[in-house]
Amino acid sequence: MSKKLTIFSLFLVAALMMAACAAPQPAAQAPAEEAPMEETAADMSGKVVIASGSMIRIGGSFALTGPIPDPGLNIRHGAELAIDDLNAMGGLEGFMFELVAEDGACDGTQGTNVGNKFAADETIVAVTGGTCSGETFGLVPILLEARIPFVSPSATNPDITSADCDVCNRVALSDALQGATDADFVVNDLGLTKVAVVHDNSDYGKGLAEIFQSGVMELGAKVSSFEGVQVGDTDFRAMLARVGADGPQAVFFGGYSTEAGLIAQQMTETPGLEDTAFMSVDGAYTQQYLEAAGDASEGTYISFVSGADSEEMNEEFDAKYMEKYGVSPDDLGPFHSQSYDSVKLIAAAIAAVASVDDNGNLVIDREELISAIRSVDAFEGLTGTIKCDSIGECGAGGVQIFQVSEGDFNQVSGFGME
Amino acid sequence: MTSSPATVQAAGTEGRTSLRQFTRVLGAVILLFVIWRVTTVGLSEGYPASFWISQALNGLVLGGVYALVALGYTLVYGILFMINFAHGEVMMIGGITGYFALQFAQARGWMEGPWAVVVVALLLIMFIGMAASVLIGVTLERLAYRPLRQAPRLVPLISAIGASLFLQYSVLLIFGVSPHSYRKPALISGGLRLGDVFIPYTGAIIFVTSILLMLALYFIIQRTKLGRAMRAVAEDRSTASLMGVDVNAVIVVTFMLGSALAGAAGVMLGFHNTVVKFNSGFLPGLKAFTAAVLGGIGNIPGAMFGALLLGLIEAIGPSALGIPTEYKDVIAFSLLVLILIFRPTGLFGEVLSEKKA
Numbered sequence: 001m002s003k004k005l006t007i008f009s010l011f012l013v014a015a016l017m018m019a020a021c022a023a024p025q026p027a028a029q030a031p032a033e034e035a036p037m038e039e040t041a042a043d044m045s046g047k048v049v050i051a052s053g054s055m056i057r058i059g060g061s062f063a064l065t066g067p068i069p070d071p072g073l074n075i076r077h078g079a080e081l082a083i084d085d086l087n088a089m090g091g092l093e094g095f096m097f098e099l100v101a102e103d104g105a106c107d108g109t110q111g112t113n114v115g116n117k118f119a120a121d122e123t124i125v126a127v128t129g130g131t132c133s134g135e136t137f138g139l140v141p142i143l144l145e146a147r148i149p150f151v152s153p154s155a156t157n158p159d160i161t162s163a164d165c166d167v168c169n170r171v172a173l174s175d176a177l178q179g180a181t182d183a184d185f186v187v188n189d190l191g192l193t194k195v196a197v198v199h200d201n202s203d204y205g206k207g208l209a210e211i212f213q214s215g216v217m218e219l220g221a222k223v224s225s226f227e228g229v230q231v232g233d234t235d236f237r238a239m240l241a242r243v244g245a246d247g248p249q250a251v252f253f254g255g256y257s258t259e260a261g262l263i264a265q266q267m268t269e270t271p272g273l274e275d276t277a278f279m280s281v282d283g284a285y286t287q288q289y290l291e292a293a294g295d296a297s298e299g300t301y302i303s304f305v306s307g308a309d310s311e312e313m314n315e316e317f318d319a320k321y322m323e324k325y326g327v328s329p330d331d332l333g334p335f336h337s338q339s340y341d342s343v344k345l346i347a348a349a350i351a352a353v354a355s356v357d358d359n360g361n362l363v364i365d366r367e368e369l370i371s372a373i374r375s376v377d378a379f380e381g382l383t384g385t386i387k388c389d390s391i392g393e394c395g396a397g398g399v400q401i402f403q404v405s406e407g408d409f410n411q412v413s414g415f416g417m418e
Numbered sequence: 419m420t421s422s423p424a425t426v427q428a429a430g431t432e433g434r435t436s437l438r439q440f441t442r443v444l445g446a447v448i449l450l451f452v453i454w455r456v457t458t459v460g461l462s463e464g465y466p467a468s469f470w471i472s473q474a475l476n477g478l479v480l481g482g483v484y485a486l487v488a489l490g491y492t493l494v495y496g497i498l499f500m501i502n503f504a505h506g507e508v509m510m511i512g513g514i515t516g517y518f519a520l521q522f523a524q525a526r527g528w529m530e531g532p533w534a535v536v537v538v539a540l541l542l543i544m545f546i547g548m549a550a551s552v553l554i555g556v557t558l559e560r561l562a563y564r565p566l567r568q569a570p571r572l573v574p575l576i577s578a579i580g581a582s583l584f585l586q587y588s589v590l591l592i593f594g595v596s597p598h599s600y601r602k603p604a605l606i607s608g609g610l611r612l613g614d615v616f617i618p619y620t621g622a623i624i625f626v627t628s629i630l631l632m633l634a635l636y637f638i639i640q641r642t643k644l645g646r647a648m649r650a651v652a653e654d655r656s657t658a659s660l661m662g663v664d665v666n667a668v669i670v671v672t673f674m675l676g677s678a679l680a681g682a683a684g685v686m687l688g689f690h691n692t693v694v695k696f697n698s699g700f701l702p703g704l705k706a707f708t709a710a711v712l713g714g715i716g717n718i719p720g721a722m723f724g725a726l727l728l729g730l731i732e733a734i735g736p737s738a739l740g741i742p743t744e745y746k747d748v749i750a751f752s753l754l755v756l757i758l759i760f761r762p763t764g765l766f767g768e769v770l771s772e773k774k775a
Contacts, residue, residue: 201744238733238737
């Protein structure tokens with residue numbers, strides 16, 4: 001009897017583990033059942049018809065729980081402000097915009113759930129999000145099947161956009177650029193020749209770490225170790241002891257705020273790493289990082305994929321943000337401007353293809369909308385002049401590198417410095 | 419000793435012998451493989467001794483935390499034969515409460531005061547965390563487990579999982595999803611440096627405190643009247659009640675003891691790893707449960723030993739086997755599976771609960 005219970009408990013443990021660590025895999029089969037229905041719907045009309053008095057509904061997948069809830073909320077706020085502004089300007093042909101916010105949880109499985117929700121809702125015109133790369137990989141196959149275009153404000157994994165996916169777009173810059181810039185900074189600007197690379201096994205963190213690693217090796221520096229941790233870990237001492245045994249000059253971490261902060265902090269307790277430089281990436285460009293790292297954040301480097309901010313527009317945005325949410329946008333996370341632009345970009349594309357029919361309904365052709373996003377050219381956003389290319393890269397700006405001093409990020413290199 | 423009873427009965431005595439031999443051979447092969455792997459990796463990597471000492475210390479700290487939580491699993495199992503799956507959350511509540519107590523103390527400047535003030539404040543924070551955990555543990559017992567005492571044994575287990583999720587998401591809704599960061603006072607930040615080995619003060623405190631708490635628990639169980647009552651209830655609940663032992667009171671006290679240890683672990687882990695959030699009790703809880711099973715669930719020295727062993731293996735294992743550290747959990751749970759194959763009742767056997775269904 002007791003043995004049975006033990007065995008049962010073990011299964012339970014296994015099940016719980018799996019539930020907790022569910023790999024962020026895009027579940028390509030998930031929408032298969034719905035697909036035929038969706039297809040016929042598309043064949044018959046392929047159009048979203050919005051009755052007079054109804055809203056133009058834009059879906060939003062935000063990482064409201066998971067490893068980066070504050071940046072997720074920040075991105076949601078950015079999108080809400082964009083909707084407010086659009087409606088304040090009278091909406092489109094008298095139709096108002098509405099944001100349908102869902103929690104993508106920065107996780108592939110949850111991204112799939114959110115995608116299915118949107119795909120099942122015929123009133124969803126387009127989607128802004130997801131926040132994280134893993135979450136967005138969950139959205140991609142479902143939205144592709146359902147012919148719903150999306151624009152991600154912050155998913156930076158290079159593979160999010162490709163020639164095969166016509167609904168995939170983003171206003172954030174690809175990590176192909178960030179990883180290479182970071183590698184160039186570490187090797188050429190800091191003059192280091194031996195670095196350790198750590199990642200958090202997320203699609204985002206691991207992808208970026210691999211790009212950084214190959215960038216560093218191409219520039220002739222040595223990668224002393226390549227280690228993975230898990231999102232949600234809090235004790236990195238065993239991993240760091242091993243990294244420290246090889247005596248690297250810098251540790252690079254691809255991942256999110258809390259883990260980055262704890263690694264920076266625990267490095268100061270690890271023999272061989274007390275004075276080693278630490279560098280992390282846009283996922284850690286947050287107040288949460290500074291808080292988690294404490295004093296250990298001093299002197300660490302963080303890179304960020306920044307927009308080409310127009311000062312005037314941003315001041316206006318920041319003031320509105322303060323008024324509505326009572327905090328400065330930068331306190332929560334870095335991607336609010338991208339999020340605002342993402343929604344505005346979608347609205348601009350909708351405006352380009354929508355028409356009012358004889359019954360007073362607003363008609364939006366899905367296929368036309370998909371190509372309209374790609375043909376956006378010279379759209380003036382908070383992050384600069386946005387132009388989408390043929391694979392859906394709409395980001396403006398460049399990579400900035402910051403160093404923390406006195407508890408604040410100060411730019412030391414990169415975009416906008418020269 | 420081996421495999422499931424059904425197979426053994428069907429195969430008869432001969433089958434039992436050959437199966438036993440098979441597991442023995444299998445065990446020897448696995449052991450030899452591990453030894454071979456450890457030796458070759460050890461020779462080729464050439465880490466210095468200080469590296470192994472550092473890793474062992476990391477492991478002992480980890481093991482100390484697991485031990486405190488594992489004792490809660492083992493105590494409850496020993497008396498009620500149920501796995502309290504919400505125990506990790508009891509620990510998390512201690513950590514969260516400790517965080518707010520620390521905020522309170524910091525706001526009053528106690529953390530910058532003379533060292534005596536800081537020590538008293540830290541003890542007070544730990545006590546508050548333990549008290550919160552005790553409160554939650556006792557409430558759990560009263561609301562989620564006691565009404566199910568006569569139900570089949572799977573029912574309270576499922577109730578425990580429900581309680582675990584309830585606690586996690588209540589904390590999420592009340593305190594938010596963002597992690598809370600402990601600020602270590604200057605007195606316990608940093609650590610001792612002995613050559614190339616670094617011992618964080620918080621780590622040393624965890625290890626020493628967990629040993630002291632375990633000794634205290636052992637004393638309570640072996641040397642006090644209350645402990646005798648607990649052992650009596652563990653042995654046979656109905657006979658104990660006939661002898662005048664208040665079974666309900668003993669069960670409540672058992673939950674209090676286990677929860678207090680978990681609360682202490684939660685607060686100390688908060689100071690050590692500096693981050694707590696709604697799900698930070700989940701994985702340590704699972705590991706502690708693993709440790710309890712490893713040592714023999716229901717067995718108190720078994721839980722302590724199993725936890726320290728698990729901590730050590732998790733810290734040293736990946737380096738010794740020459741695999742990436744991200745597989746530390748794989749090593750920990752593989753160890754559990756292996757132990758259960760070769761010693762289904764755990765390393766030390768199930769002492770407290772000799773007589774059960």
